[in-house]
Amino acid sequence: MGHGHHHHDHPHDAAGTDVPAAQDLSVPDGELSPSDVSRRGFLRGAGLLGAGAAASVLATPAAAAAGLPHAHGPAGGGTAKGGFRWLAGDHHIHTQHSSDGQYRVIDQAGHGHAYGLDWLVITDHGSNAHARIGVEKVNPDIQATRSALPELLTFQGLEWNIPAAEHATVFVHPGRNEVAVLKQFEQTYDGSQLPATNTEAQNEAMAIAGIKFLGEQVKARKVDGALFLANHPARRGIDSPHEIRNWRDADPSVAIGMEGAPGHQAAGIKAPNGRGGARGLYDNNPAAASFPGYPLEAYRTWGGFDWMTATVGGLWDSLLAEGRAWWVTVNSDSHVNYLDQSERGPGSDFEANGRYNDPVYTPTVNTGAGDFWPGFYGRTNVGATSFSYRAVMDGLRAGRVWVDHGRLVKTVDARVRVAGDRRRSSGTPLGGVLHVRRGTATELTLEIDLQDLPNWAQFVPVLSRVDVIVGTVTGPVASRDAFTAPDTRVVKSFEVSRGSSRLSVTYPLGRLDKPFYLRLRGTDGRRTQPGLLGAAIDPAGPKLDVIGDADPWGDLWFYTNPIWVLPR
Amino acid sequence: MTIEDLPVIGVSLEHPDTVAAEHWLAALPTTPVLACTHLMRSPRPHVALSLVFAGEAPPSLGPPCPEAAAAQLTRTSGRAVVYPGVRDLVGTLSVAEIIARSAIERVEVLGGGAADHTAMVDTGGFVRPHWRAGVLTLATTPAVGDRLVPFETRTPTPCCAAH
Numbered sequence: 063m064g065h066g067h068h069h070h071d072h073p074h075d076a077a078g079t080d081v082p083a084a085q086d087l088s089v090p091d092g093e094l095s096p097s098d099v100s101r102r103g104f105l106r107g108a109g110l111l112g113a114g115a116a117a118s119v120l121a122t123p124a125a126a127a128a129g130l131p132h133a134h135g136p137a138g139g140g141t142a143k144g145g146f147r148w149l150a151g152d153h154h155i156h157t158q159h160s161s162d163g164q165y166r167v168i169d170q171a172g173h174g175h176a177y178g179l180d181w182l183v184i185t186d187h188g189s190n191a192h193a194r195i196g197v198e199k200v201n202p203d204i205q206a207t208r209s210a211l212p213e214l215l216t217f218q219g220l221e222w223n224i225p226a227a228e229h230a231t232v233f234v235h236p237g238r239n240e241v242a243v244l245k246q247f248e249q250t251y252d253g254s255q256l257p258a259t260n261t262e263a264q265n266e267a268m269a270i271a272g273i274k275f276l277g278e279q280v281k282a283r284k285v286d287g288a289l290f291l292a293n294h295p296a297r298r299g300i301d302s303p304h305e306i307r308n309w310r311d312a313d314p315s316v317a318i319g320m321e322g323a324p325g326h327q328a329a330g331i332k333a334p335n336g337r338g339g340a341r342g343l344y345d346n347n348p349a350a351a352s353f354p355g356y357p358l359e360a361y362r363t364w365g366g367f368d369w370m371t372a373t374v375g376g377l378w379d380s381l382l383a384e385g386r387a388w389w390v391t392v393n394s395d396s397h398v399n400y401l402d403q404s405e406r407g408p409g410s411d412f413e414a415n416g417r418y419n420d421p422v423y424t425p426t427v428n429t430g431a432g433d434f435w436p437g438f439y440g441r442t443n444v445g446a447t448s449f450s451y452r453a454v455m456d457g458l459r460a461g462r463v464w465v466d467h468g469r470l471v472k473t474v475d476a477r478v479r480v481a482g483d484r485r486r487s488s489g490t491p492l493g494g495v496l497h498v499r500r501g502t503a504t505e506l507t508l509e510i511d512l513q514d515l516p517n518w519a520q521f522v523p524v525l526s527r528v529d530v531i532v533g534t535v536t537g538p539v540a541s542r543d544a545f546t547a548p549d550t551r552v553v554k555s556f557e558v559s560r561g562s563s564r565l566s567v568t569y570p571l572g573r574l575d576k577p578f579y580l581r582l583r584g585t586d587g588r589r590t591q592p593g594l595l596g597a598a599i600d601p602a603g604p605k606l607d608v609i610g611d612a613d614p615w616g617d618l619w620f621y622t623n624p625i626w627v628l629p630r
Numbered sequence: 631m632t633i634e635d636l637p638v639i640g641v642s643l644e645h646p647d648t649v650a651a652e653h654w655l656a657a658l659p660t661t662p663v664l665a666c667t668h669l670m671r672s673p674r675p676h677v678a679l680s681l682v683f684a685g686e687a688p689p690s691l692g693p694p695c696p697e698a699a700a701a702q703l704t705r706t707s708g709r710a711v712v713y714p715g716v717r718d719l720v721g722t723l724s725v726a727e728i729i730a731r732s733a734i735e736r737v738e739v740l741g742g743g744a745a746d747h748t749a750m751v752d753t754g755g756f757v758r759p760h761w762r763a764g765v766l767t768l769a770t771t772p773a774v775g776d777r778l779v780p781f782e783t784r785t786p787t788p789c790c791a792a793h
Contacts, residue, residue: 260675350671350675350676594741609779
C-alpha cells in the first residue's frame with residue numbers, strides 16, 4: 063500500500079550550499095542588497111543567526127544534517143494521509159531478556175501485531191547479563207519473529223542506562239552488524255558498565271560519547287541507522303534540561319526525542335481490579351541526583367503524559383521555541399501485562415543464562431501488573447514513505463509523528479500551507495519547516511478522521527476538543543537548563559461536534575512577522591484543569607492523575623509533533 | 631525558648647538517599663526537635679541533614695555541612711522528617727487537623743494551589759513537608775476515594791523494579 067516518494071525540484075532546498083545570502087554569515091553585510099541587509103537584521107534580532115542557531119532547525123545545513131524535511135510537503139499524493147503511509151509502533155518493550163521481564167519476543171510481537179502495530183522495538187535493559195550474553199541471545203528470537211511476522215517490522219534495540227540520567231531506547235536498523243554494534247555500545251557506554259567512582263561530569267560526557275558512537279557506526283556503514291529516545295524523562299527528575307540539549311547536539315541524526323508519555327499506563331487502575339498505583343508508575347520524589355530546578359509537578363503524570371510534554375510552555379516547548387527539533391512518542395514499556403495469566407518460567411537462572419525460561423500459563427489473573435501489551439493502548443504513528451525499517455527510522459527522524467492513547471482518533475493530517483494553497487501534494491507536514499518570505503500569510507489545514515471503530519477496551523472513543531498550540535521561536539536560550547517557553551500558549555480550540563465522522567478545519571496563522579511553531583493536542587475532554595503556567599496559557603490542559611484511581615480509558619489524549627514557520 | 635532560638639547543626643555523612651539519612655537519624659541517641667534532609671550536589675549527589683536539639687546535641691555527629699544548616703536557618707529549602715507534631719500525623723486527618731496538630735503551616739495540592747481545609751488526607755504515617763519560602767508546606771496529590779495523599783510516598787517504585 064505504500065508509494066514512492068517522488069523527488070522533484072523545489073525552490074528552497076535546504077542544502078548546505080544553498081543558504082540564502084542573508085543567512086550566510088560568510089557574506090559580509092556590505093555585500094548584501096539592502097533588502098538582504100534588512101532581512102539579516104531581522105533574522106539576527108530573532109536569534110536565528112550565528113552560533114547556537116546551528117544546532118537547530120533555524121540553520122538549514124544543520125536541518126539537512128538532521129534529516130529534517132524542507133519547506134515542501136510530501137510529493138506523490140499517495141492513497142494515505144498527507145501522502146504518507148502512517149505506521150503505528152512502540153519503541154519500548156521488554157522480554158525475558160530483561161531482569162524484570164518475562165515474555166518471549168514472539169509473545170510481545172504477536173500481541174503488538176494483533177493489536178494493530180506495524181513496527182516495534184525490543185528494548186531489554188542494559189545490564190551485566192544483557193551486555194555479556196542477553197544482547198546476543200535475543201537476536202535469533204528477533205530474526206525468527208521477523209520471519210514469522212513479515213507484516214511487522216521488529217527492530218532490535220536496548221534500554222540504555224544513560225550515564226548520569228534516566229533510561230533511553232537505543233535501536234539500530236536490522237543488518238549483519240546489528241548485534242555487534244549494540245553489544246559494543248552497551249559494553250562501553252551503559253551506566254551499569256561504568257565505574258561507580260565516575261563523577262556526574264564524567265558520566266554526562268559518557269552519555270554524549272555514546273550517542274556520538276552510534277552516529278559513527280552509521281557513518282562507517284556498520285548499520286543503516288541508529289536512533290535514541292529518552293524514556294520516562296521526568297520520572298525521577300534526573301534528566302536535566304542541559305543533558306537533554308546535550309544529547310540532541312551530540313548527534314541530531316541519532317538523538318531525536320523523548321517519550322511524551324511513559325508506559326505502565328495500567329498502573330493507576332483502581333484496586334482490587336488493578337494495581338492501584340500511580341499512572342505510568344510516576345510516584346517518585348526528588349533525589350540527590352535530581353535536577354534541583356524541577357518542581358514537584360514534574361514527578362507525576364498529567365492525563366497520562368510526562369510533565370515535560372504535558373505542560374504548555376514547559377520543557378518540551380522550551381526546546382521547540384529554540385528551534386531545537388525534539389520529538390515525542392508514546393509506548394507500552396511492557397514488562398508484565400495487566401490481566402495476563404502467565405508467569406516467569408520456573409527454574410530460571412537469569413544471571414547465568416541472560417534470560418528467564420519461557421513463561422508458563424497459570425490459573426491466576428494478574429491484576430497487579432501495570433502494563434498493557436504493545437499496541438493495546440498507546441500508538442506512535444509515523445508518516446513513512448514505504449513499509450520498511452528505513453522508512454520508519456526516517457519518519458521518526460523527521461518528526462512526522464503523532465501519538466495517541468486508546469485509539470482516540472483514526473488519522474491526523476496536519477499541514478501548514480501558504481494561505482490558499484490547497485494542492486494535495488503540498489503543505490508542510492509534522493516535523494517540517496516551512497520557509498516563507500516575511501509578510502506571507504500561512505494557515506494550518508487539519509483533517510482528522512474521527513474514530514469509528516472500537517478500541518481494545520471495546521468502546522469507540524470520542525474526540526471532544528482539539529487545541530492549537532503556538533509558540534514564538536526565540537532562538538538559542540541563554541541557559542541550557544531553561545525549561546519554560548513564556549510565549550507558547552493555546553491560541554485556538556476546536557470543539558468537535560458529536561456524531562461527526564470528520565474534523566476538517568483551516569486556521570489562519572496570519573502574515574509572518576516573527577518565526578513560530580505550532581503543535582496540536584486533542585482530548586476526550588473528560589479530565590482537564592488549567593495548565594501549570596496559568597489558564598491564560600492553557601485554559602483546559604491535562605489533569606493531574608489520581609493516585610490509585612486513574613482509569614486510562616477515561617482520559618485519552620493525542621499529541622502531534624511541531625511544524626515550524628520561519629522567514630526565508 | 632522556641633525552635634527558632636536553638637542552634638542548627640548541619641551534618642553530612644554523604645548518605646546516598648533520604649532512606650539512608652532517615653535510618654541514621656532514627657538511630658541517634660537523642661531525638662532532635664527538628665530534622666531536615668537536604669539534597670546536595672557536590673562533591674557528588676548525596677543527602678545531608680540539618681538538626682536542631684532541645685538540649686545538648688550528641689557528640690561527634692559527623693562532618694559539618696554549613697549549606698544544610700544555612701538552608702534550615704533561612705528556611706529556604708529542606709525536607710522535614712522530625713518536626714513538632716509529626717508523631718500525631720497518623721491515619722486520615724483533615725487539612726485543618728494537620729495544621730492544628732503539627733508545625734506544618736500550609737497544605738497544597740500539586741498543580742492546584744492551597745488545599746481545602748476540610749479535605750481529608752490519608753497520611754500513611756509518612757508526612758514529609760518542605761520549607762518553601764519560609765513556610766513549612768506539605769504537598770499532596772489527589773488519591774483514590776476523594777482523599778489526598780502526601781506527595782511523597784514511603785515506597786516509591788524503584789528504578790528497574792521487578793514489576
